Amino acid sequence: MSIxxxxxxxxDVVGAEWTRDDPVQESRSAITGAVFRSAAGRSRRLATLVVPGLGTGQDGAGYMEVLKRLLAGRHAVRLQSYPVNYFVHQNAIADQARSTRLTWTDDEIDLDWTAGGTDLYWYTGRLIWGTTGTDADGFDVVSITGAPANTRIALPGQFLTLFADVDDVTxxxxxVMTEAITDGDGAADIRIFGDELTQSYTSARVNIGTRDTGVFLPVGELPRAVQPVSGGWSYKWSFREVFADEVGGFVEVDPW
Structure with a gap:
């Protein structure tokens, strides 16, 4: 049965963690004392979120209580990552580090654009193009062009998204493994964890400073928070990633 x-x-979220757990098993040779370690299960993402009881909408506590009721002890929640580094830097270059596809409609009907018989696509933001490969040291990289010149375009722990073609919206x-600074032409090699990709890319649209996403179950008891007579209060959630084949499949629901 699916969940x-x-x-x-x-x-609002006033505290966030987005990390990864790689379980291992360890054994030791009784003769030599050598230690042997190996993977002991799937890699999973772990997340922590701290939600103020009020927040800007003065409704944080209400949403938390509704979410707990919806989860009903067995259902899951889809989360998106928050910046691992200081979010102000990521926001400062947002318009120069990613683009968004624009769609034109007329009376709610999509309009197609062409130029000389070729499909024409519209974007807002900055179009950055990237090709996957390896650098001289053997690390996986995305070689980008079209970024602003002489700019610290990516930070370690950030996420970037590659789009297979113009119609790919996912x-x-x-x-990202380490910082990347563009040259005078707006080009750079950004080291990445390439094992997370299912394919290689050539001249793909690239967005830098995007958000990772996954499906999570709460860890332990659901958070409780006591509202004081005055001042703030908060709910602290701990989550562990779950996979569709472990629970019979997912049914995505947006009740908000």
Whole structure:
């Protein structure tokens, strides 16, 4: 039997963690004392979110209580990552590090654009193009062009998304390994964890500073929070990633 996967509600978050757990098993040779370690299960993402009881909408606590009721002890929630580094830097270059496809409609009917018989697509933001490969040291990279010149375009722990073609609105998202600074032409090699990709890319549209996403179950008891007479209060959630084949499948639900 499948489970419901509810979107995370529209609440403020004042504390966040997005990390990864790689379980291992360890054994030791009784003769030599040598230690042997190997993977002991799937890699999973772990997340922590702290939600103020009020927040800007003064409704954080209400959303938390509704979410707990929806989860009903067995359902899951879809989460998106928050910046691992200081979010101000990521926001400062957002318009120069990614683009968004625009669609034109007339009376709610999509309009197609062509130029000389070729499909024409519209974007807002900055179009950055990338090709996957390896650098001289053997690390997986995305070689980008079209970015602003002489700019610290990516930070370690950030995520970037590669889009297979112009119609791809989902893309594949990977973590950046180390900082990347563009040259005078707006080009750079960004080291990534290439094992997270399912394919190679040539001249793909690239967005830098995107958000990772996954499906999670709460860890332990659901958070409780006591409202004081005055001042703030908060709910602290701990989550562990779950996979569709472990629970009979997902049914995505957005109740908000």
């Amino acid at each position: 419901n996967v509810y979107n995370w509600p529209p609440v 893309g594949e998202t990977v973590m």
